[in-house]
Amino acid sequence: MMRVWMLPLLLVLCGAAVAGGLVSSGSRGAAVVYLLGFAGLAAVSSTLVFPKSLGAAEAQRRSAADGRPVVYWRPGCRYCLRLRIRLGRAARRVHWVNIWSDPEAAAVVRAANDGNETVPTVVVTGRPHTNPDPAWVRGQLSAATAKR
CATH class of the missing domain: 3.40.30.10 (Glutaredoxin)
Incomplete structure (x- = not known):
């Protein structure tokens, strides 16, 4: 059951890492966009859309x-x-x-x-x-x- 959620979890973690880097460099708007983009990809690659x-x-x-x-x-x-x-x-x-x-x-x-x-x-x-x-x-x- 866990492998079903591995890709979405990986996408959320990558998005959080990218967003964290952008926030630390002062780009909060870009951080939000990236985080939402990665969260969207995670949702689409999960079982939630089926x-x-x-x-x-x-x-x-x-x-x-x-x-x-x-x-x-x-x-x-x-x-x-x-x-x-x-x-x-x-x-x-x-x-x-x-x-x-x-x-x-x-x-x-x-x-x-x-x-x-x-x-x-x-x-x-x-x-x-x-x-x-x-x-x-x-x-x-x-x-x-x-x-x-």
Whole structure:
């Protein structure tokens, strides 16, 4: 669980160090800007910008029931973040599974990607798709919603 927060914590500490150096040299305004910038990067690289993760088994069960895609992701992954941002509000309707929190999810991703934990891996109707275009995922989500 700790590795999920290592990058955000490192970013906050770096921001604090840079801001401390700027304050000591008399640049308080720049210190605030840098501190806020590093805090923003820390928030974006954390689990806070993603909807609540499910376990792999629960996500698969829900996907089988409602036809919505399952997205396997991990914190700090820029491609996962790109998918999350580009999906916008529709991201709440996708089933998100953090592979760092669920060993079963990591195994699903490795099985789909020749032993690699390549994310985002999106599973739609039992078929995995590695790092798909966000527009395609949005289309799959719309198709699943229309079928209901």
